[in-house]
Amino acid sequence: MSKKDQFRAWWSRPPTRKDRAVSAGLCLWAGLWVGAIGYMLASTPPTPFEPIYRSAILVSAVFTVLGYAFPKHMRIAALPFTFMVPGSAT
Numbered sequence: 001m002s003k004k005d006q007f008r009a010w011w012s013r014p015p016t017r018k019d020r021a022v023s024a025g026l027c028l029w030a031g032l033w034v035g036a037i038g039y040m041l042a043s044t045p046p047t048p049f050e051p052i053y054r055s056a057i058l059v060s061a062v063f064t065v066l067g068y069a070f071p072k073h074m075r076i077a078a079l080p081f082t083f084m085v086p087g088s089a090t
Contacts, residue, residue: 015071023075027067028060030081035059 001009015023035056040047067074 011072019071019075020068023067023071023078024064025067026082027063027074027078030078031060031063032056033081033084034063 033056035058036052038059039052039055043051063074063078067078
């Protein structure tokens with residue numbers, strides 16, 4: 001079975017609890033990055049830490065709920081952001 005067929009089979013199956021849990025976890029991590037970086041890009045420097053922190057927590061909570069509600073869609077959308085870790089710029 002090719003990767004394309006495996007993806008089609010996975011996509012057509014209804015989401016399981018494992019799918020929902022994994023997607024919520026991925027979206028939690030991705031939401032932290034999207035919230036923090038998004039706030040820093042939208043605000044003017046110097047940016048205090050507290051609003052960045054609040055924005056990251058809020059976006060992370062929204063992403064986690066969306067990841068649980070729409071696990072397959074959000075897993076695909078959030079996956080690129082999960083590879084971002086502190087200090088990975090080198």
